Amino acid sequence: MTLWGGCFDKAPDNLLRQFGDSLPFDWRLYEADIAGSCAYAAALHRAELIPLAERDELLSGLRRVEEEFRSGQFSPTSTDEDIHTAVERRLGELVGPVAGKLHTGRSRNDQVSTDLRLYLLGKLAVLEKGLVGLQTALVDKAEEHLDAVMPGYTHLQQAQPVLFSHWLLSFYWKLERDRERLVGVRHRTATLPLGSGALAGCPFPLDRHVLASELGFQTVSQNSIDAVSDRDFCIEFLAWAAQVQLHLSSLAEDVVLWATREFGFLRLDDAYSTGSSLMPQKKNPDVFELVRGKSARMIAHLTSALVMVKGLPSGYNKDLQEDKEPLFDAVDTLELELPLVSQVIASMTVNADRMLVAMDPGMLATDLADYLVGRGVPFREAHHLVGRAVKRAAELGVSVSQLAPAELESIHPALGSNALQSLSFRASVERRSIEGGTATSSVRAQIEQARRRLSQA
């Protein structure tokens, strides 16, 4: 029997059930739903709506239902529209009519929002750990390879030499922002809607702050109409998840590129590579292609949540049921992906020699211009002069450092052999010792700071 059939002539049509029932995906809220109901039963007792004995009957019944779910023994029936109905139905079978008191003053509208928030709060803790794990893998790797110098790219063209570790740490900082943003997401998720009823508020004198604190919420919602339909926390979480995913995707893009034969900077461990059904020689970085590819679904999940609320009148509307699948999938994806990426990063081989061989001396052109700046040439002019030297070298098929001294001096007197002697990839790197720069000292400072932050996580 449905929860609500009293005033209906007919049972719901079968197609309608298939279309509308959410148990196939919201069963995973069972722990949150039961935790919420336990707290609610206690609140009903505190408000003197049920005696102690009934509260205890409800609690022990709920624990048994939970155990059935956990052990895989729970059997759904055709009237279990959703996890809330399923739990209430089973509770009734186990404890009898007292089960019918549990929904006093509560609506599925405030219940489902409470459950989803509770579920998400638990998962946010898991995902935070995943971020810390990946950040740690990046910092470890960065510390291990502090000696590797590589081409730094802009527009995918070699730009200036950088430390490989500096590149690795650039992802540490992206993820650090994600951890920072997580604080806000968690804070706004941890607002308890329970006690809002269907939309007008619960008519019984429950203490919502006690409820909140028992369930681990930070505060209670302040307006029942808002509370039952607010899905901002889903949207905010999905926006957060999309940003995390794009950070992973950016890492993936670089690795896929650098693992090509043409770049050759990195090699994935065989345990994290895959082969081809046709071509015997292939070793493919599928894992990072999928990480990149999954940015599509994460952006789409966010789109879905945003579009879902667009055009809705206020108050609860059934459309909101569509919040769950994107949210669950985003959680699952990140929960699996973060440790996986950590392992792949930790196990990949870095080929510092290939990096060195790949470096274009042209990357020192800025340093040469800076050298002229040191001799009083305004930077913009120095830039043009060095540009002319680069062009001249290209015409002769050589690098700037191979130009004849006379050739160089004809461009500017200060461009003598001293100028060239001061240039090297390592020197270029070490000159950038400003905060956030690529010099070894700056990178070490980043590592220290990262370790400090991670140790507080």
Next chain:
Amino acid sequence: MTLWGGCFDKAPDNLLRQFGDSLPFDWRLYEADIAGSCAYAAALHRAELIPLAERDELLSGLRRVEEEFRSGQFSPTSTDEDIHTAVERRLGELVGPVAGKLHTGRSRNDQVSTDLRLYLLGKLAVLEKGLVGLQTALVDKAEEHLDAVMPGYTHLQQAQPVLFSHWLLSFYWKLERDRERLVGVRHRTATLPLGSGALAGCPFPLDRHVLASELGFQTVSQNSIDAVSDRDFCIEFLAWAAQVQLHLSSLAEDVVLWATREFGFLRLDDAYSTGSSLMPQKKNPDVFELVRGKSARMIAHLTSALVMVKGLPSGYNKDLQEDKEPLFDAVDTLELELPLVSQVIASMTVNADRMLVAMDPGMLATDLADYLVGRGVPFREAHHLVGRAVKRAAELGVSVSQLAPAELESIHPALGSNALQSLSFRASVERRSIEGGTATSSVRAQIEQARRRLSQA
């Protein structure tokens, strides 16, 4: 064992398998995969790559694998990365080493695209039937209620009277465009990629046109690099599906609104309504809220497919595996939804009396202006004059038709009692007998045309 482990040191890590294996969702391609392999075995034989006996072994083995899938007896193993691997592995167990010949010249890259296209072609036929079913329900309902006049809305404000049937048929035409668009989607899906190998083309002289025609494709792809990575047909299908969904959503929006107490034009059958866990009196149009809500996921699926291909280098990339879940979900959603919506439309109650009561006489203002046009007043001036009459009536708290004749004539001499006598909701409707207009004759013409088109479907 994987299909490709020959040159690897280690087996794939477990997390990688969980992250990358697609069997959990692509198993549903089994029929398409086996059909494709049967046709491929025949092609290998025709190209004299395998003898007749081996072809027949392969065919009968494949049929047994299919039967195992169909009957639910297929047991996946941990190395079954995807449906293609699973089928090939099981075939090998059943028929021995000859199974190893099936992949001659074929890659999973051309195989998976072939399978997905084949699967989709089958589903397009089902969805087309679903569209025809819904169109028929709309036309039937329109024919049944030809006498119902209702307010027509723009900006959700009453604008001009229309036939309820005209409104119903407006959805017929939206879906008609969907059916038209389907032709193009089907045409471009029905291009066979098989024979493209991994990306360079199959090195054996298969007759791809025979393959195409055996599998029901209309033509063969013309460039192997394009063929293995082209997902245009997925994108195009998902764009199509999103448009269909938005049409259903638009219908849903109107019905949700018109089923309110305030409008009261329609009532859903109890079998297609749902109740509240808290409020005993509620009957909610969940079905149409979900239809509206599901436009979010359909837009998101399209977004997902578009974003997936963004930024990819050409040739096959693993990211493309992400094409399947959105496509499958879009198919499932529409496959369930189209017959469901048809039934809800067919079973809903139309309250023509409420429509009549709801109508604002102000909706005849345009007719009054047109009356002045008939008396030589330029329309723009007529519009202003009637606007003034409307304002005057509002000041007096009456409708224009209740204004004193003197009052009206003071605005324009032609606005005498004749003007008002010519006005009625029914007359207003019937004056719009232009092609596509709301007059009964025009609506009947639409119904006839619709019947003719549907009979050819």
Next chain:
Amino acid sequence: MTLWGGCFDKAPDNLLRQFGDSLPFDWRLYEADIAGSCAYAAALHRAELIPLAERDELLSGLRRVEEEFRSGQFSPTSTDEDIHTAVERRLGELVGPVAGKLHTGRSRNDQVSTDLRLYLLGKLAVLEKGLVGLQTALVDKAEEHLDAVMPGYTHLQQAQPVLFSHWLLSFYWKLERDRERLVGVRHRTATLPLGSGALAGCPFPLDRHVLASELGFQTVSQNSIDAVSDRDFCIEFLAWAAQVQLHLSSLAEDVVLWATREFGFLRLDDAYSTGSSLMPQKKNPDVFELVRGKSARMIAHLTSALVMVKGLPSGYNKDLQEDKEPLFDAVDTLELELPLVSQVIASMTVNADRMLVAMDPGMLATDLADYLVGRGVPFREAHHLVGRAVKRAAELGVSVSQLAPAELESIHPALGSNALQSLSFRASVERRSIEGGTATSSVRAQIEQARRRLSQA
């Protein structure tokens, strides 16, 4: 001349310029660009890279350029690729070769990110004021209409009576979350990238913390590779803007609906309504339709920013130029919209009588069930009993309160006349005095809390 032509054989093609130049839209960064350059000139001086006199020449030149922009006298030339080039070019014309020193150690990569952040920080303050203005309008209106009781809706069906003010305040709280989120957006926007150079860090010993504090940033970026390509702050702002817009859109949806003839709860002032070119009687709520419609562009802007970064290698890529148009449009839209919506809300007419007339006695069914709960009936059973009463009433074409006492008592003995006498819309509202509920006391408490928060804004 371009900034960078030294090593090039040819000038850029004209089509390329049209396609790539950003001055047509990034001119609006001029204030931020010049502020950034002034601070940079000061930093160059502090680092002893330029003498005081040159710093002052640069500063006064930059002020003159700014004045030309502000007064509309700035003339772009065909080589002004972007605002940075334009300012530097004009500065050179005004102050001569010393202008060429301004770019020492700076790249457009760190410059543009600095400019965009600075611009956004300024606009965030404006938008925050806009939010406060709208919140104030909502609270004022709520206080003014505390006596209006209206139907509360779920699934757009009448559910339970609520105060109109409670509905108004539900939007206050949505916007309050937006203000809260703004803190995080601002915090992460206020990280200074300047000093990161092209990607490797500035090779000169600038004090980035002084730079940050002069420009109003809270901190400095910690990794130059990350800093030049990080667009998280744009994405986060656009996600924020989309959420704000969806809140406005939700308000709009309700108002559009309630301004219909059928609902009739609200009427927009003529100054905020629009008419029809054809239909003289029409008054349309265009403003709120546009607010709703603009949620499309705001969601799309966010999509755009997310997709932009998808698939990019790390370091600066030109794709990032595409961040600006969505960001500017989102700012413009909200900057105009927030005060406009405030005015429309403040000026609209509330029709409390129509609300009262519209109310369905069925909305008291939950209260009746609660009454039974008070008499010891478990809620679930009470729900079914009242459901049966509702059904019986519907069969007889009356409301539950019109059922004969015998009829009611036959359903449950406690359903006597006392039960019905206790029921009223007002009583239903006032019973929900829980925190966040719709009772007058709870709504007053919300108003007080809102006033307190707004007074601190």
Next chain:
Amino acid sequence: MTLWGGCFDKAPDNLLRQFGDSLPFDWRLYEADIAGSCAYAAALHRAELIPLAERDELLSGLRRVEEEFRSGQFSPTSTDEDIHTAVERRLGELVGPVAGKLHTGRSRNDQVSTDLRLYLLGKLAVLEKGLVGLQTALVDKAEEHLDAVMPGYTHLQQAQPVLFSHWLLSFYWKLERDRERLVGVRHRTATLPLGSGALAGCPFPLDRHVLASELGFQTVSQNSIDAVSDRDFCIEFLAWAAQVQLHLSSLAEDVVLWATREFGFLRLDDAYSTGSSLMPQKKNPDVFELVRGKSARMIAHLTSALVMVKGLPSGYNKDLQEDKEPLFDAVDTLELELPLVSQVIASMTVNADRMLVAMDPGMLATDLADYLVGRGVPFREAHHLVGRAVKRAAELGVSVSQLAPAELESIHPALGSNALQSLSFRASVERRSIEGGTATSSVRAQIEQARRRLSQA
């Protein structure tokens, strides 16, 4: 004066005008609007609603307004809400009260849809030419470089050798699908809504088919409610544009990659490269980065149009005004981009020597497995054997072709020196002479077919 102020107390508020007026962007519909009005004037005359003289006055007035727009002499006033209002207002100033007759039976609802379709039909022709131009550039380049063999990639790992021309042509075929899809887009755009009035149909006996044919439409809409709100053609166009853009983006991605120092296969002409403000040596492929980046806005425009219609009730709603900016921007982007990309492709330098040097002998592994297949080894076994050879070679740090004969024969007797002698990149390419394969003959066949199709464009 507005078109519709008759029944209003107040003029529209200034902020409302800024927010709602569309002239700032829809002015570009002026040609379409005036063409539509000219045809409409003729239709009014044919229906005997205006005499010949008035028709001619209207026509000559409209021509003058058009001339003012074209020459930049048109002066908008503060009441010009949109292009339709502006034209009608100016027409009135030029020809007097007869201008007021032009809107007889017409609404801005059917007018704006007609205008937008007319505008789009014109632009579709331009874009089709752009596609043909780019396809021609690709085919020309392919024909020119038929001798260049390059690595073919999957997963960005070298997979099998292919002709560079085969790669170029892969984009020809993507664009060919775009041209094919354009036929459907055009067909559905070319349905005339004019005559639908505000939503109920025009009450005057216009011959809509004559109107359609005068304006170049293929047919007329069949339901006025549908016609005034149908934006399917916008969505379909934007979906089309997004697919085109993603094809260009895919080309861009490859070129950006292949123009790196590490790949080095291609070099952009200086006229289509850009430099760095800081680094004198840089030559960046900005043009293709922007092409890739603009896929973000094109996906977003589609999202915007889809979200715009989501949740709308049927009939015209003001939200629909938001259709224009995305559509205009998509048109502008492609209109500029297609010829630009054509020129960049035509002018880029192909470095066939670098391609050759880059090729990994491992790419012949499949050919070696195929060789074993020719000796009776089932393909799957051959794949594993060659995989083992690849692994053995890697252990020894050589390529498979450098393995000692004994080593190879120990893996399989048939893997003798004959096997290796048959292997070469060129031979591998030429074996793939199947339809759509990479062999020179197949590529020539593609070129021929492409030329034939282009000559019919």
